[in-house]
Amino acid sequence: xxxxxxxxxxxxxxxxxxxxxxxxxxxxxxxxxxxxxxxxxxxxxxxxxxxxxxxxxxxxxxxxxxxxxxxxxxxxxxxxxxxxxxxxxxxxxxxxxxxxxxxxxxxxxxxxxxxxxxxxxxxxxxxxxxxxxxxxxxxxxxxxxxxxxxxxxxxxxxxxxxxxxxxxxxxxxxxxxxxxxxxxxxxxxxxxxxxxxxxxxxxxxxxxxxxxxxxxxxxxxxxxxxxxxxxxxxxxxxxxxxxxxxxxxxxxxxxxxxxxxxxxxxxxxxxxxxxxxxxxxxxxxxxxxxx
Amino acid sequence: xxxxxxxxxxxxxxxxxxxxxxxxxxxxxxxxxxxxxxxxxxxxxxxxxxxxxxxxxxxxxxxxxxxxxxxxxxxxxxxxxxxxxxxxxxxxxxxxxxxxxxxxxxxxxxxxxxxxxxxxxxxxxxxxxxxxxxxxxxxxxxxxxxxxxxxxxxxxxxxxxxxxxxxxxxxxxxxxxxxxxxxxxxxxxxxxxxxxxxxxxxxxxxxxxxxxxxxxxxxxxxxxxxxxxxxxxxxxxxxxxxxxxxxxxxxxxxxxxxxxxxxxxxxxxxxxxxxxxxxxxxxxxxxxxxxxxxxxxxxxxxxxxxxxxxxxxxxxxxxxxxxxxxxxxxxxxxxxxxxxxxxxxxxxxxxxxxxxxxxxxxxxxxxxxxxxxxxxxxxxxxxxxxxxxxxxxxxxxxxxxxxxxxxxxxxxxxxxxxxxxxxxx
Numbered sequence: 001x002x003x004x005x006x007x008x009x010x011x012x013x014x015x016x017x018x019x020x021x022x023x024x025x026x027x028x029x030x031x032x033x034x035x036x037x038x039x040x041x042x043x044x045x046x047x048x049x050x051x052x053x054x055x056x057x058x059x060x061x062x063x064x065x066x067x068x069x070x071x072x073x074x075x076x077x078x079x080x081x082x083x084x085x086x087x088x089x090x091x092x093x094x095x096x097x098x099x100x101x102x103x104x105x106x107x108x109x110x111x112x113x114x115x116x117x118x119x120x121x122x123x124x125x126x127x128x129x130x131x132x133x134x135x136x137x138x139x140x141x142x143x144x145x146x147x148x149x150x151x152x153x154x155x156x157x158x159x160x161x162x163x164x165x166x167x168x169x170x171x172x173x174x175x176x177x178x179x180x181x182x183x184x185x186x187x188x189x190x191x192x193x194x195x196x197x198x199x200x201x202x203x204x205x206x207x208x209x210x211x212x213x214x215x216x217x218x219x220x221x222x223x224x225x226x227x228x229x230x231x232x233x234x235x236x237x238x239x240x241x242x243x244x245x246x247x248x249x250x251x252x253x254x255x256x257x258x259x260x261x262x263x264x265x266x267x268x269x270x271x272x273x274x275x276x277x278x279x280x281x282x283x284x285x286x287x288x289x290x291x
Numbered sequence: 292x293x294x295x296x297x298x299x300x301x302x303x304x305x306x307x308x309x310x311x312x313x314x315x316x317x318x319x320x321x322x323x324x325x326x327x328x329x330x331x332x333x334x335x336x337x338x339x340x341x342x343x344x345x346x347x348x349x350x351x352x353x354x355x356x357x358x359x360x361x362x363x364x365x366x367x368x369x370x371x372x373x374x375x376x377x378x379x380x381x382x383x384x385x386x387x388x389x390x391x392x393x394x395x396x397x398x399x400x401x402x403x404x405x406x407x408x409x410x411x412x413x414x415x416x417x418x419x420x421x422x423x424x425x426x427x428x429x430x431x432x433x434x435x436x437x438x439x440x441x442x443x444x445x446x447x448x449x450x451x452x453x454x455x456x457x458x459x460x461x462x463x464x465x466x467x468x469x470x471x472x473x474x475x476x477x478x479x480x481x482x483x484x485x486x487x488x489x490x491x492x493x494x495x496x497x498x499x500x501x502x503x504x505x506x507x508x509x510x511x512x513x514x515x516x517x518x519x520x521x522x523x524x525x526x527x528x529x530x531x532x533x534x535x536x537x538x539x540x541x542x543x544x545x546x547x548x549x550x551x552x553x554x555x556x557x558x559x560x561x562x563x564x565x566x567x568x569x570x571x572x573x574x575x576x577x578x579x580x581x582x583x584x585x586x587x588x589x590x591x592x593x594x595x596x597x598x599x600x601x602x603x604x605x606x607x608x609x610x611x612x613x614x615x616x617x618x619x620x621x622x623x624x625x626x627x628x629x630x631x632x633x634x635x636x637x638x639x640x641x642x643x644x645x646x647x648x649x650x651x652x653x654x655x656x657x658x659x660x661x662x663x664x665x666x667x668x669x670x671x672x673x674x675x676x677x678x679x680x681x682x683x684x685x686x687x688x689x690x691x692x693x694x695x696x697x698x699x700x701x702x703x704x705x706x707x708x709x710x711x712x713x714x715x716x
Contacts, residue, residue: 050579061483090418
């Protein structure tokens, strides 16, 4: 019995230097790219489910409890699930005022900041649209923020983190050029979405979102709004519905039936679709999805 | 002179207007950024019950609890339950305030405001700064005993409390002043241990006040306080998209249950009581919004002490009869909830008292007591929920010891505004 207890305790202290909990898979991948072998990342949310609605399973409390640092997306994307986990875990290293806590949204310019914050406008994000990682240009900013963060909590491996960052930057910049070229002829295309997940992606490549299937953020589709959307599609002739992977495509299919508009599934994170295994393949897919 | 007046008036109005538009961050003593998170939750219902409001408070779960339905006066205070009357009920407005205090503490306050008054439901500080998985809480709070106990009414899947909880502990469950220390083990498996030292005021099962104190007589002396101790262990793991959460809990404390001034059959109990609990939640998620959840809890209690009956407080010294009494009572509830999507949710629950042994042979202690409930919910958003519930309650008896079969339909509205509520598992 004693041996068994010892076994349960051992792995956590021996595995890696830094045990970093992150809210979403993209943050995990980015952190791993910079941290390399000196860190271990623990991803809390699943990549194929709605990032707004993560189940606060008690097993996640243990993951936060055992973390040396926590990196979150921020912008209130985690508001419905991360606060109780942090509270239950009672880990001083993952307290929101700890120097081992990083809120990425503070380092990015947020789009769609509502002028008027009122829930009659749906379940809005008062700080702006939090899906900023879907602009591939932001990924470099975030990588730099994570590099500085890792150095600030583990100065011993400063050179390694800087070297890893430079490698990542070089790789990413060459891909940015490729993706830009791929998306060149898509500039000005009108699109419909379910929820405005792709605001940053659209901005990066000049796509214009003209409507969403949900009438207001977080409010499920209504028939009245759907009919208005069908009229809008007939008038404006957008190229396609860019649909997330976690909402039902039922309403989109209905709209497609009535208007002939294409539905394109757009993954929002690593693991959202089977082939999306890393950050590059996520943007490779996104930039190649509209044909 | 006129000119001077005009200029003065103009300057004054300019200065006034200037002060009016000073942005928040430039106001020297501005403190509005420190406003805590605030939310307000209302719970209202329409009830149709097959017994009248006059009859309901006189029904009891024999040997276990008095008056589960309707309000009853006790020691000058009116105790009300939710969904008390036939027709419309305003159950409560729940005001929640929470914020960090300093780098070491957070504070939470949960206040219930109802037509019967103001109640501090919870008011506690929490320290997450201890490290090593330790978490300390102090103040008034709902104990983490079992699963349902620490969840607020508006987070329950049914409008009323399971039979075994309500009849053993009352509608607030174990809600006490005291301290709580919890420790989460540094393992990948979720393993949490907790201990609580509580005042022990719960008057349905525990309590610590002197019973029947007159100049000459004391029926039973008070118990030393704090008088209630709670301990539990909880564990949880995931199998793919299914989460299992299980716990074992134990509470022990003195009992001083005082019905000496009741009109009918005045009696009292004094002794020590133990409560054992086992809880199990299995929740399977089909996607981000749809799940099927099984939730079950088994409670068992043993109360050991003296029963005082035929109390007459009109004479001094009081007259009464004393009998040694041991009660062994158990029950469980089991419920299945299915969330179809973000909007619709359905549920069914079965409650039963499985054991009702009282060592006094004259005591009436039936065992075939149960309750069936079904419900359907519609959520317009995360912030508003409407629920239709039907119960059939076979656990209540009238004064002639006849079993009643009570049908209840409850249409409940639960609405919240303010800070985003994040619920724990």
